[in-house]
Amino acid sequence: MIILGLETSCDETSAAVVNDDYQIRSNIVCSQLDHARFGGVVPELASRAHVKAIVPTVVEALEAARVRLTDLDGIAVTRGPGLSGSLVVGLSAAKAMAVALRRPMVGVHHMEGHIFSILLEEEVAFPLLVLLVSGGHTELVRCPRMGSYQLLGRTRDDAAGEAFDKVAKILNLLPERGTVMGGRVISQLAETGRADAISFPRGMSGDDSLDFSFSGLKTAVFNHVRNLDAAELKRTIQDIAASFQEAVVDVLTKRTLQAMERTGIKSVAVAGGVAANKSLRQRLESQVAAAGGTFHCPSLALCTDNAAMIAAAGLFHLSEGRSSSLDLEVAPRLDL
Numbered sequence: 001m002i003i004l005g006l007e008t009s010c011d012e013t014s015a016a017v018v019n020d021d022y023q024i025r026s027n028i029v030c031s032q033l034d035h036a037r038f039g040g041v042v043p044e045l046a047s048r049a050h051v052k053a054i055v056p057t058v059v060e061a062l063e064a065a066r067v068r069l070t071d072l073d074g075i076a077v078t079r080g081p082g083l084s085g086s087l088v089v090g091l092s093a094a095k096a097m098a099v100a101l102r103r104p105m106v107g108v109h110h111m112e113g114h115i116f117s118i119l120l121e122e123e124v125a126f127p128l129l130v131l132l133v134s135g136g137h138t139e140l141v142r143c144p145r146m147g148s149y150q151l152l153g154r155t156r157d158d159a160a161g162e163a164f165d166k167v168a169k170i171l172n173l174l175p176e177r178g179t180v181m182g183g184r185v186i187s188q189l190a191e192t193g194r195a196d197a198i199s200f201p202r203g204m205s206g207d208d209s210l211d212f213s214f215s216g217l218k219t220a221v222f223n224h225v226r227n228l229d230a231a232e233l234k235r236t237i238q239d240i241a242a243s244f245q246e247a248v249v250d251v252l253t254k255r256t257l258q259a260m261e262r263t264g265i266k267s268v269a270v271a272g273g274v275a276a277n278k279s280l281r282q283r284l285e286s287q288v289a290a291a292g293g294t295f296h297c298p299s300l301a302l303c304t305d306n307a308a309m310i311a312a313a314g315l316f317h318l319s320e321g322r323s324s325s326l327d328l329e330v331a332p333r334l335d336l
């Protein structure tokens with residue numbers, strides 16, 4: 001089977017071709033350039049940029065994979081969650097191709113796509129425990145087998161990636177041009193900072209649920225920065241970034257280990273944009289190993305949004321005989 005995947009849930013237009021055995025033939029990600037200067041993704045700008053980019057991105061993905069449209073066996077597309085005006089561009093393109101080519105189409109949950117980003121590269125044992133950390137989600141998911149998901153815990157307020165993005169804004173680090181990847185900038189700064197310089201709060205640490213909370217941490221950073229003058233901020237900005245990152249990594253790792261202990265699951269993975277964080281990857285790897293588990297994380301290019309992961313999830317559903325009807329609608333809010 002050769003599957004074309006489309007992903008347009010936020011501010012990247014992506015198209016990819018994936019083969020049987022989850023082999024990636026191409027994975028093109030076209031980032032939109034102008035959101036950072038507005039301090040966040042502007043939905044109306046995002047959907048207009050998707051309209052412009054979707055056809056050239058699909059053409060580029062097909063060319064890079066050396067396949068023709070008629071070689072495709074099916075089309076997979078993100079149906080939610082995400083920005084409705086952005087999702088609708090990908091879904092409409094998928095429907096148009098499904099009709100024109102007379103091929104099946106399947107709508108994929110964006111976070112299921114992130115889980116498949118792990119399966120694209122490695123053999124993974126089930127049951128699998130997945131820490132899903134992105135700009136919109138922070139969840140611990142038990143996965144007894146491919147395609148089956150049980151939510152163990154979730155954030156009660158901000159997602160981990162959202163906290164990174166908001167702190168980048170508080171520290172005035174978002175670039176004039178570029179995507180809103182606050183986490184990337186913070187993690188670079190953090191490399192030369194002291195992680196124990198400031199003791200920021202660890203949300204919900206006394207709670208025995210597997211939920212998360214990051215809004216108190218964000219407020220603590222805001223209050224800390226508000227009391228500094230420009231020179232002090234400049235002098236200590238690396239320490240603030242490193243101490244903030246340390247608080248996030250600490251909470252995410254502790255909850256993952258608690259979930260391992262409670263479920264008895266030894267096969268553990270992290271996925272989503274925040275999984276690109278070096279400190280988080282290293283901490284999880286060492287702590288999961290120390291607890292007798294096996295740890296998996298996607299390569300960096302597959303952590304942030306991309307269509308290969310959507311094609312992979314679509315390949316799984318289509319090969320099991322599940323497709324979507326052509327009246328499928330986008331689902332901006334959708335549970336896994």
Ligand code: KG4
Pocket residue numbers: 010133134135136137160161162164165180181182183184187272273274275276277278303304305
């Ligand atoms: O999965 P993703 O590309 O989009 C969503 O589904 O939301 O995740 C994007 C998020 C952003 O919040 C971004 O700041 C964060 O992932 N991120 C990182 C890093 N790279 C991207 N967070 C921490 N460290 C990084 N290196």
Ligand code: ZN
Pocket residue numbers: 110114134135272273304305
């Ligand atoms: Zn994502």
